[in-house]
Amino acid sequence: ACLLGAALAVGAWGQAGMLGYVVPRDALPAPVAAKYRPPWVGYHWITPWVGYGQVVMARTVPSRQIPAYGPYTVAPGYPDVFLPDQGGRDAAVERYFDAGTSSEVRRAIARRYGVRWVIGPAADAEPWLRPVTTGPAGQVLYAVRD
Structure with a gap:
């Protein structure tokens, strides 16, 4: 006892x-x-627009939380042994968010993976992205225009 x-x-x-x-x-x-940890904000703010099963282009940290709300991400936030092209997906996300990547290449990456939404800073705006809302940390949810 x-x-x-x-x-x-x-x-x-x-x-x-x-x-x-x-x-x-x-x-x-x-x-x-002294051991207090502030709770993370999460990505519930995208749920009024982003539907279950839709594909979101996001960096690694958001990609760890976004799938909890129903959408998929181009690259998983954690290693996934069941995803045969994970290396290619990780490279595609890195290339998409690289400052030197052209708008045409970004658009091609988005098309290849069926991206409907992009989450990133306002500086990531492209002519084919429509800003929908801004999250609590200043990240912008963009809808991909067809």
């Missing part, structure tokens, strides 16, 4: 930083507040 109690106490302490998801930081005791 003592061992179980100790294990539960260690587990609770390990998860103490997660209390910030439900309790404001200033309401937490000082030792727990």
